[in-house]
Each structure stands twice: as structure tokens, then as C-alpha cells.
Amino acid sequence: MEGIRIRLFIVLLYFLSITVPSIYATDFNYCNKKKEYAVEVSGVVISPDPITKGKVTSFTISAITDKALSSGKVVIDVAYFGFHVYGQTGDLCAETSCPIPAGDFTISYSxxxxxxxxxxxxTLTLKIQDGDKNELTCIKFDFTIGFFFDSKNGLANSLSS
Structure with missing residues (x-):
């Protein structure tokens, strides 16, 4: 569907549709474009797309680090039309295998x-901190939650673009 841009979100997602999940790369921006982060993000993939309520959504962050990481935190903040609606802090090692050697790694989250x-x-903001709470990276990306009609459940929805 050209012209429709549906972004996905890492945080608390379900789906009402029973279609086969698709995987799309999501555009992201660094929180501070002038800062050189110790962890460089190379991609964000969220599945499935489009997002609707009712099922699990997963995202994978691909990144590169120059130094091995033995501990840290993943900090997530979600804003709805600019207002904070959700936040979570989790153990980096719960999202990927630690220690993380220097080089490429991924963080998977559902x-x-x-x-x-x-x-x-x-808008979802994701920060990775080391064990001393130093910010290693910070990215933001937008997504839209739309509505779909689920005839089994009688839920009237319309796709947002």
C-alpha cells in the first residue's frame, strides 16, 4: 500500500487480525544527532506490520559496539501525540546474551x-545504558496504531495512515 506508512512499536502490542506477520524495517533517528554513541544502531525491525491491538509485537534492534558489554539497561519510553504514556526499564542481558562481544549484536524484544x-x-524512545548508567545509544522512531475490523469479535476498526 504505497503512501501508507505504518510504524511499529516495541512496547505492549497485540493484533486482532489473523494474517501472517510481515517484517518491515522501521526508520529511526538518534536522540542527539551531534553525539557519537558507543553503540551504533544499524536497523530496527518490527513484526508484524501493521500494528493493531490484540497480539504480541516483536522488534529487533541491530547494533554495533566497539567494546564488550557485560551488563546494562534498556530504557523504553512511549509517547502518544507527545504525551508520555508508558515507560519500562529492563536488563540488557535479558534481551540479548551477555557478555556482548565487540562487534555486531541484536536485541530482541516482544x-x-x-x-x-x-x-x-x-513515538518510542529506546536507550541502552551500560552498568554505570552511561548512555550508550538513544534512538527514536514513530509508529501508528490503527484499527481493523475483526468480524469474529465484532470490532469495528479503520486503518490509520
Missing amino acids: QLLPTYAPPGSY
């Missing part, structure tokens, strides 16, 4: 979206 989450535009 979440459920509450069925009461409103449709619209969201």
Missing part, C-alpha cells in the same frame, strides 16, 4: 499492546 490503547501516532 510486548503486548493493551486492547484499550487508542489509535493514533506514537
